Amino acid sequence: MLLVERKKIISDYLKQHHMVDLQTLVTMTGASESTLRRDLDSMEEEGVLVRVHGGAKIKKAPNSVIGDEPRFSEKVASNAQEKRAIAKAAVALIENNQTIYLDAGTSSLLMIDFIDPSMHLNLVTNGVDQAIAASSKGLNIQLLGGTLRANTQAIVGQTAHKQLAKYHFHHVFLGMNGIDIQDGLTTTDEAEAFLKEQAANQSKHVYLLVDQTKFEKTYPINVTLEGKFGVITNTFEDRQLKAKYSELYKIKEVKN
Template sequence: MLLVERKKIIADYLKQHHMVDLQTLVSLTGASESTLRRDLDSMEEEGVLVRVHGGAKIKKAPNSVIGDEPRFSEKVASNAQEKRVIAKAAVEMVEPSQTIYLDAGTSSLLMIDFIEPAMRLNLVTNGVDQAIAASSKGLNIQLLGGTLRANTQAIVGQTAHKQLAKYHFHHVFLGMNGVDIHDGLTTTDEAEAFLKEQAANQSKNVHLLVDQTKFEKTYPINVAIDGKFDLITNSFEDRQMKAKYSEVYKIKEVKN
């Protein structure tokens, strides 16, 4: 395979996934690791990507904002193993009989796999898929009413806000589209942002479930969460990035 072909494969993969490791590139191109390291070094010099330990990540343009959001089915399939690790760690933080809120994120959906009826949790969600999954396991769950966002299968709107206002939570688990040092927490929809903020304000403990693809991304709508919260994420390949984000956020890193 020619150099220009390998570079196109690498660039296309980074546009979709934002991060790549050498083993993935070996599978995609059939080239050796040493050849791919030279390719990545060359592309870094060209300003296409940033080299990290064991691979590379896409180079974010200054003040760039991502406008489009993948469909929910696409997000479920993306980084599924990493999200399962995050979801399992999140459930381990919960004690029996507590009241918790799961928003309509894909990692919170995977939490249902690790919650057993014997835990006797009181679950509240604005996620249709979360409610269906929990109900099929015999879990006690309350689905907020309101307007359905088809792209994320999330319930939003005034009815949802009024229902949510009745609750006080031990733990709130939120997904987030983007986490950036300068731009903060961001998402694609104002109505979902408001609901995330409200749920966080009504909880003793707030946890953001974010896999590595969410870092250094900025979306149009800011999510302002008052008080302390932590970011539960899978292992950082770039230790410098972890150190940088740890200065701003409380990071709970779980092994892949």
């Protein structure tokens, strides 16, 4: 395979997944690790990526803000294995007879697969897909009323806020579009951000469910969470990146 072909494969993969390890590139290209290291070094000099231990990550422009949000169906299919591992770890934190809030994220949707109906949980969500999946499994779930955002299948608005205000949760599980050292937690929609903040303020324990593609990303709307919260994510390929975020957040890594 020619150098230009390998670089295109690497570039295309990073655009979709934002990080890549050498073993993945070996499988995709058939090239040796030494050859791929030289390719990555060359692409770093070109400003395409940033080298990290064992691979590379996409280069983020200073203060870059991502405006567009993928459709919910696209997010469900993206990094499904990693999200299932995160979802399973999240469910392991729940005990019988608790009141739980699941927001309209893809990892929280996958949590439904791991919840045992015999736990007798009281689930609350603003996610239409979460409500459908839970009810089809025989779980007790309350879907907030309000305005539907088609892109994320999330319920938002004043009706949702009024209904949510009635609850006190043992655990709240939130998705997040971006998590960045400088810019904090961000998402794409102000109404969804407000609902995340409200749910978190009404819970004893708050967890963000984010795979590695969410780190070093910034979206237009800030989400401000008061107090401590945990971050459940898949394994960091870049240990320096983990150390940096661990200074600010309580990180729980799970294997895929």
